[in-house]
Amino acid sequence: MSELHLNLIAGQWVGAEDTSENRNPSDPSDLIGVYASGGADDVARAAAAAATAQTAWFEGGPQPRADLLDRIASMIEARAQEIGTMLAREEGKILPEALAETRRAAQIFRFYAGEALRVAGEALPSVRPQVDIEILRAPLGVVGLITPWNFPIAIPAWKIAPALAYGNAVVFKPADLTPGTAHLLAQIIHQAGCPAGVFNLVMGSGARVGATLVADPQISGISFTGSVPTGRGIARAAAETMKKVQLEMGGKNPMVVLDDADLPLAVAACLNGAFFSTGQRCTASSRLIVQAGIHDAFVAELSRQMQALRVGPALAEGSQIGPVVSAAQLQGNLRYVALARDEGCTVIGGDALGGTGYFQSPALFLGADPAMRVAQEEIFGPCAAVIKVDDFDQALTVANDSAFGLSAGICTGSLRHARAFKHGVKAGMVMVNLPTAGVDYHVPFGGTKGSSHGAREQGRHAVEFYTTVKTSYSYAG
Ligand SMILES: NC(=O)C1=CN([C@@H]2O[C@H](COP(=O)(O)OP(=O)(O)OC[C@H]3O[C@@H](n4cnc5c(N)ncnc54)[C@H](OP(=O)(O)O)[C@@H]3O)[C@@H](O)[C@H]2O)C=CC1
Numbered sequence: 001m002s003e004l005h006l007n008l009i010a011g012q013w014v015g016a017e018d019t020s021e022n023r024n025p026s027d028p029s030d031l032i033g034v035y036a037s038g039g040a041d042d043v044a045r046a047a048a049a050a051a052t053a054q055t056a057w058f059e060g061g062p063q064p065r066a067d068l069l070d071r072i073a074s075m076i077e078a079r080a081q082e083i084g085t086m087l088a089r090e091e092g093k094i095l096p097e098a099l100a101e102t103r104r105a106a107q108i109f110r111f112y113a114g115e116a117l118r119v120a121g122e123a124l125p126s127v128r129p130q131v132d133i134e135i136l137r138a139p140l141g142v143v144g145l146i147t148p149w150n151f152p153i154a155i156p157a158w159k160i161a162p163a164l165a166y167g168n169a170v171v172f173k174p175a176d177l178t179p180g181t182a183h184l185l186a187q188i189i190h191q192a193g194c195p196a197g198v199f200n201l202v203m204g205s206g207a208r209v210g211a212t213l214v215a216d217p218q219i220s221g222i223s224f225t226g227s228v229p230t231g232r233g234i235a236r237a238a239a240e241t242m243k244k245v246q247l248e249m250g251g252k253n254p255m256v257v258l259d260d261a262d263l264p265l266a267v268a269a270c271l272n273g274a275f276f277s278t279g280q281r282c283t284a285s286s287r288l289i290v291q292a293g294i295h296d297a298f299v300a301e302l303s304r305q306m307q308a309l310r311v312g313p314a315l316a317e318g319s320q321i322g323p324v325v326s327a328a329q330l331q332g333n334l335r336y337v338a339l340a341r342d343e344g345c346t347v348i349g350g351d352a353l354g355g356t357g358y359f360q361s362p363a364l365f366l367g368a369d370p371a372m373r374v375a376q377e378e379i380f381g382p383c384a385a386v387i388k389v390d391d392f393d394q395a396l397t398v399a400n401d402s403a404f405g406l407s408a409g410i411c412t413g414s415l416r417h418a419r420a421f422k423h424g425v426k427a428g429m430v431m432v433n434l435p436t437a438g439v440d441y442h443v444p445f446g447g448t449k450g451s452s453h454g455a456r457e458q459g460r461h462a463v464e465f466y467t468t469v470k471t472s473y474s475y476a477g
């Protein structure tokens with residue numbers, strides 16, 4: 001019997017009413033571990049512990065917060081191989097990507113160690129004599145953090161680190177599919193000396209733990225990353241207790257390739273953006289919008305390189321694309337491949353590959369029309385629709401023809417077109433001659449339209465969500 005991995009509530013490792021098995025998508029017969037699966041009582045106890053611990057955590061000043069985050073960063077770096085291996089084993093990301101994500105998490109903690117010391121206010125004169133005004137930033141209080149499986153350490157890091165840096169206490173609910181990485185991170189935060197109750201881990205299902213967190217009146221804010229329907233439901237439910245919400249949801253990210261693009265660079269950017277991490281990135285390039293003059297050469301070279309990608313177990317040397325995360329996600333991807341054919345596309349790749357795990361060959365949907373479902377709906381797999389356009393203006397119109405607006409890219413040698421795209425595209429992040437996916441850790445992350453709601457994540461902009469503004473008036477007498 002595998003050891004049971006416990007929740008962390010009020011500084012104690014505790015069991016829960018249920019348990020959940022964590023299995024390897026490269027080989028589901030590999031049982032990674034058994035994890036506590038909490039319920040409403042666990043959330044209530046964690047939120048109460050967090051509420052009790054939060055005031056002292058904030059009032060202790062920024063130095064202990066900065067020191068803790070710095071220690072966490074060093075401990076993640078020291079255990080990067082172990083964490084990266086767990087991440088690859090449970091999520092299916094190939095080991096080099098998993099190690100890079102782990103190091104990125106350490107960098108995020110170190111960045112916010114510095115930010116804890118840089119929370120600035122403003123001082124203004126009052127319109128009344130002898131009165132001074134200060135505009136201060138106060139922590140929200142207790143925040144609930146709900147994260148997806150596709151970046152099981154980077155996304156928790158970019159929510160937990162700013163939350164703690166600015167003096168909040170945390171209840172963290174990781175995705176059910178990837179509790180192993182979350183548990184290692186919780187161990188590190190605990191061992192680094194985080195005071196009891198300041199950080200709590202409650203693993204368990206979204207329907208039980210996630211929904212209870214959103215309803216709990218002791219919690220002042222929810223930061224969520226995941227699907228659009230869950231995000232919408234959270235926004236509706238959070239309104240009942242007037243919680244602040246930050247939602248990062250899907251994308252259907254366009255990558256425009258103009259006739260004047262550098263072909264090898266454009267192919268490399270699209271190969272990376274569409275297929276790396278098995279396409280399971282909200283920033284993935286899932287719409288390739290290609291000008292007619294370069295279209296055929298681009299498609300020929302991209303198809304050749306795509307078909308040469310080695311799909312295999314995440315931990316196997318030489319694998320370039322790991323498995324899809326779960327059987328359900330693979331079935332969903334295969335339904336979209338069938339839909340692409342039904343809608344009239346020519347499909348290259350996209351087959352279930354069999355073998356030990358949930359392997360799928362990457363797919364291109366050629367001849368896609370912007371209105372097709374495969375060009376509008378987020379698939380979240382290694383699939384990209386190719387849309388042919390006549391010129392830059394049509395490319396920009398197609399790029400903006402989406403309910404989403406997370407990331408957008410253009411490959412071009414023209415400064416004029418690059419500039420017009422940067423200004424004209426409706427997206428939160430714009431890439432020129434770079435993949436739409438793969439972002440830096442110290443600058444804002446987020447989108448427009450249906451992709452995001454609330455304040456931006458990451459970088460100094462995270463202060464907007466994790467703090468509230470307090471205006472103080474003092475009379476000198
Ligand atoms: N934009 C992005 O970054 C991501 C988008 N997705 C998209 O979402 C689809 C489904 O993936 P999935 O992981 O199921 O996404 P979900 O939105 O269902 O899950 C994201 C997180 O929310 C939790 N959750 C689920 N239901 C609720 C609820 N009612 N209240 C509060 N929290 C809840 C989940 O818990 P649990 O894991 O226990 O269900 C998980 O921790 C993917 O196919 C993809 O299209 C997925 C991941 C990331």
Ligand SMILES: O=C(O)CCC(=O)C(=O)O
Pocket residue numbers: 150151155225280281282283436437438439
């Ligand atoms: O592209 C990246 O680096 C981040 C993507 C991401 O955060 C996501 O897919 O949820």
